[in-house]
Amino acid sequence: MVQARDIDPSASPLDYYSYELRRLREEAGLKQAQLGAIIFCTGSLIGMIENGKRVPTRDFSERVDAALGTDGHFSRLVGLVLRSVLPVWFQAFAQMEARATFISTFQCQLVYGLLQTEDYARAVLSVEKPDTLDAAVAARMDRQRALARDNPPVLWVVLDEAALHREIGGREVMRNQLAHLLSLQDRQWLEIQVLPFAAGQHAGMMGSFTLLRFDDEPDIHYSESYDSGHMTANPQVIKERSVGYARLQAEALSPRASAELIARVMEERYGKHPEPAERAVA
Numbered sequence: 001m002v003q004a005r006d007i008d009p010s011a012s013p014l015d016y017y018s019y020e021l022r023r024l025r026e027e028a029g030l031k032q033a034q035l036g037a038i039i040f041c042t043g044s045l046i047g048m049i050e051n052g053k054r055v056p057t058r059d060f061s062e063r064v065d066a067a068l069g070t071d072g073h074f075s076r077l078v079g080l081v082l083r084s085v086l087p088v089w090f091q092a093f094a095q096m097e098a099r100a101t102f103i104s105t106f107q108c109q110l111v112y113g114l115l116q117t118e119d120y121a122r123a124v125l126s127v128e129k130p131d132t133l134d135a136a137v138a139a140r141m142d143r144q145r146a147l148a149r150d151n152p153p154v155l156w157v158v159l160d161e162a163a164l165h166r167e168i169g170g171r172e173v174m175r176n177q178l179a180h181l182l183s184l185q186d187r188q189w190l191e192i193q194v195l196p197f198a199a200g201q202h203a204g205m206m207g208s209f210t211l212l213r214f215d216d217e218p219d220i221h222y223s224e225s226y227d228s229g230h231m232t233a234n235p236q237v238i239k240e241r242s243v244g245y246a247r248l249q250a251e252a253l254s255p256r257a258s259a260e261l262i263a264r265v266m267e268e269r270y271g272k273h274p275e276p277a278e279r280a281v282a
Contacts, residue, residue, distance in 0.1 A: 007052060013080040014052050020077065022050040024068050039063040055085055055135035058142060078142075085132070085139040089229045093210075093222050096231070098146050100153050100220075102213035104245050106195075106204045108160040110168070111177060114144050115157065115184065115192075120177040123169030147190070154189045158248045159258075160204070161196050164265045175270035178262050185259050193252035194261050202251055203244035211241060 009019035025035050025046070032050070033043030041060070048054035056064075061074035086094055097103065097114075105112050110124060121140045122133065129136045146153060167174055184190055195202060212220040218233040221241050232238075253261060 007050075013077070013084045014055060017056060017074070017077045017081050018050050018052045020073070021046070021056075021064065024070060024073075025050075028068050035064075035067060038067045055081060055132075055138060057138050058082070058145075082135075082139040082142040085135045087227075087229075089227070090224075093229050093231055094143060096212055096220055096222075097143065097210075099214065100146075100212040101215050102154045102156075103210065104156045104158075104213075105208070105210040106158045106160075106245060106248055107163060107208045108204055109166065109208065110163055111159065111181070112157050113140055114147060114155065115181060116140065117173070117177050117180050119173045120168055123173055152189055155191075156249075157190075157192045158204070158245070158252050159192060159194050161194055161261070164194065164262060165269065167270075171270045175266055178266040178270065181262055182259055182266070185255065191255050192258055192262075193249060193255055194258040195248060195252040196261070199251045203247040209241060209245075211238070211245060 007015050007019045007022070009016040025032070028035075030038075031043070032046040036043040036046050039060070040063070045054065049056050049060075056074070056078055058075065058078050061078040064070070064074045065072055083091055083094060103114075110116075111120065113121070116124070118137060118141055122137050125136045125140065126133055147155065164178065168177070181192055184192065195204070207223065209221065209223040212222065214220075219238045219242075220231050220233055221237050222229060222231045224230065252258065
């Protein structure tokens with residue numbers, strides 16, 4: 001059993017969640033192990049979350065709401081918790097991204113976060129966040145809820161071909177990631193284009209960037225460096241980057257040709273071929 005510790009509910013979204021979970025569990029007359037049995041997890045996991053040692057997932061929160069009859073209380077709180085897990089400099093962008101009606105993004109190294117599989121995201125985030133990996137992955141997956149809402153944003157992604165060839169997490173992870181991209185090609189409000197190596201120099205040479213558009217707010221341009229993100233609504237920047245993005249779209253393969261390239265790379269580079277160690281030695 002995890003040793004209980006005092007929680008200040010005003011300290012952070014996670015501390016408030018932890019405080020509320022313990023309070024409402026005790027009001028229901030349940031021990032940690034009893035609640036765990038109801039929602040199909042261990043009592044120790046309940047204890048770690050109640051002590052702020054583990055970040056809850058959305059699935060966990062929904063099951064707790066059902067078990068305790070809390071009318072979506074924890075399902076609402078978990079969004080705040082997961083957002084607080086994101087780097088401080090990224091949180092403002094995540095909030096804007098979740099409200100955008102049109103997202104245009106150029107990605108020069110990685111698949112865009114909203115399109116990453118969980119295994120791909122885990123491999124990417126493990127480089128910098130090994131100690132908080134589960135929480136970071138849960139937060140990234142939670143961002144993808146924007147694409148599942150009743151009125152999802154239009155999402156247009158221009159992906160540098162390099163992102164298809166950079167092996168993140170191993171061949172199986174990459175194969176599943178590219179298969180996921182192909183599974184999205186029939187979505188009404190989502191388009192993926194690949195900027196091929198043959199394009200040479202292009203308007204995205206300075207790095208990845210994203211443009212967010214809203215119904216009743218100014219457009220936002222976002223880019224980031226190693227440990228900071230930069231958002232601006234400067235009209236000149238928006239104008240220049242919008243033209244730059246249009247040039248990238250024009251130089252990229254069509255969505256259909258892009259899907260064909262993704263499928264080809266998936267089979268030729270990440271197909272079901274023997275690993276080098278498995279091949280017979282002459």
